[in-house]
Amino acid sequence: MIDGYDLPDEAPGEYIPLREDRGLAKAYRPNPLPPKLAVSSEIVEELTSAAYALGQLDGVAGEVEQRNAIFSSFVYKEAEQSSQIEGTRVTVSDIRRYEMGADKIEQLEASEDELDDIREAKNYIQALSEGISHFNEVGRSWKNIDQSLLKSIHETLMVGGRTDEDDLMPGEFRYDHGDFVVIKEEESWKKPIRFVPPKPNMAHADLDALIEYIQSGGDYPTLIDIALIHYQFETIHPFRDGNGRVGRLLIILLLISGDTLAHPVLYLSSYFRQFRDQYTDLLLNVSEKGVWEEWILFFLTGIRRQAEEAFVRAKLLLVLRDRYKTTYATAPTSVSRLTEGLISKPYFSVNEAAEMMGMTYQSASNAIEQLVADGRVRQFNDQRRNRIFEAIDVTAIIEYDYAQLPEPRDVVDRDTVDLPLDIGP
Template identity: 50%
Template sequence: MKDGYLVDTPAPGVYRPVDSSSDVPFSKFYKPNELPPKIELSDDIIQAYGRAMHSLGRLDGFWTEIENPETVFGLFVYKEAEQSSQVEGTRVTVSDMYKEGEDSKDVREARNYASALKQAAKQLSKTGRFRGNLSNELLKDLHRELMEKGRTDEEDPLPGEFRPGYAWIDESTGIGTRVRFVPPKAEIAASRMENFEEYMQSEGAYPNLIDIGILHYQIETIHPFVDGNGRVGRLLIVLLLMASDILLHPLFYLSSYIRRNRDEYTDRLLAVSEEGEWNEWLLFFLTGIKEQANEAFSRAKLLLYLREQYQEKYIDARPSVKSLLEKIFTEPVFTVNRASEMIDMSYPAANQAISILEDDGVLRERTQKERYREFQADEVLDALNKDADEIPSPHAITQ
């Protein structure tokens, strides 16, 4: 934190002294201003905005043109959950989330994240995709879903409740930790969240993606919960894209970009608070939107091309095989019992379909056990897990 209590304008807030009776390892906290901030958008931001919107438009348009997009976008929810959990320092993978019997804290957190995103997206689609349907109560519901039985270092993360006391963010010094940033004290945080909700539900003062970048900065700066603030903030990005009528489905995962650029991400947020560097933060944010929209588009093309290849190869296959081939794009790891449920057929029918696809190399048994066998679709998982620079271009995929 900067020395002194006042931050030079145009920073969107000031430092204030902590209460004298508080027993905390810092002397001041940050008090952000209410939204909206005054920002003079640079030409670079205007251009970056156009590029990001173009990439998102291409992604959303692609999904509206294909049959049964839900057979693929479910994987993208799990991809976002995986990447968001890895931002927090875990090593959870999509395969781990599907594995029966896996119940570590890290895996529970990732599953909770996927469940929260799917439920919120479903609710938003049902009530109407506009910002007025987003609220602090929804954020609390998301937090409750994330934190109950999930991964947390806090003894009691108060699921679904705003924090009652101070919070602070540490950073490593190499020989220990130090306090890097202190969000507003509880009563100010609660007041700012009321303003946050009001602005989130409004038409906003800036174009949609700029508003989303501003809202993400604000909720991370307010830090309204004891734990899980980053996860809630990243979830909200996807929901805001849907509520702003930019995306129809939750098939976007900015967490991957944040994970790859974690240090710059935290530096950019702090630079807004201390230096008023809005344009630098927004350029970083919009660049991430564009990159991840392009990556999601290429990954979706690869998955759908793979599905089409399977459909063509197994056009004359028995119904159980064709049905299971569709389901592996929403659930690529499963047991025979689970496969029976997925295709709504008997255990013998599911087992026979698995045997056919295993013989052809589409499925692989991964436990090496005679009982409680578990199978996975390697090509599907490979397409989902490829690094961004390993994904073929959309043009190359169809050649």
């Protein structure tokens, strides 16, 4: 945050003086959307590439009958990465085990705080599911995004988790309670305060204006509008806590409700986490300098990159599924059925495997033993009872190093794709 109140004419907002007895000198108030943008050729090029990558990713859905079977792991990956941006060490396996009933500290080998973090990550998945259900019920349109939806998402996200605040106020806007929010620098050697969002009464009007812009359908191409909306939401900071998680989840809901993406398969939080400092610096540069182009290019690059990455991982999962069908074509029915379910449920108990296969507990247990012997499955915990198993190949594809993944053009035709050497039978 710069010293003083003077901002250049290009800045899309202004600093407002605050009471010194609060220890705060000023708060930033953004102008309503839309800003006047000069859409450069670089933005047009990146916009085209991002839109193509999203279309390619959506097209993978046409290659599978049970789409959730392929894409469910991506939702968990987004929840993991969004949680880690907040400073946790939650992993996909933690969330999966928690869902399976390993909700005690000794079962997860976690502290009480870590268990709260896992609950928050699980809440992210639930909030996303509820948001999508909302649009399935009332229609996929930006017209159906309002304050009530944001409050409902926030309530689901924040209940039962951990935060630095004593009172989460889940599902309540901070301006209803006259609360100020201060965003501090993480590094102690910098100035302690990085940014102060609008005063409570101003935040109310600013959020109303943002919702009005969203419901109008926006003024720019969809992906550019979403970049603008994300900046505006994070700048307004309407909640006391959890704004980052709501803002990242809102990106996915905007893509889905705008029919830009059919399924929640984009884990953009991974990109924001990897380039976190650049992300926060660019948002501040928009506020203080009006540097929209750099922010929009950064955002579009993230959309393209993550869409390409998700496309490649989805294709590799389909190749793995095909490889399993070939390898276990003559295996006992229990084994082939189990391999069919591994992609949609890479962590499972014997009882869950039996239910997934539609067979007896003993048949499931025998099939698991076979796949353990083949190196396709391993026991994830050390318990004799309530054993949890992991589909090694599936989780390896989801976690495979981004830099080592094939290029999207190399996985278009599944029949010619080779899995990485250490994955698959």
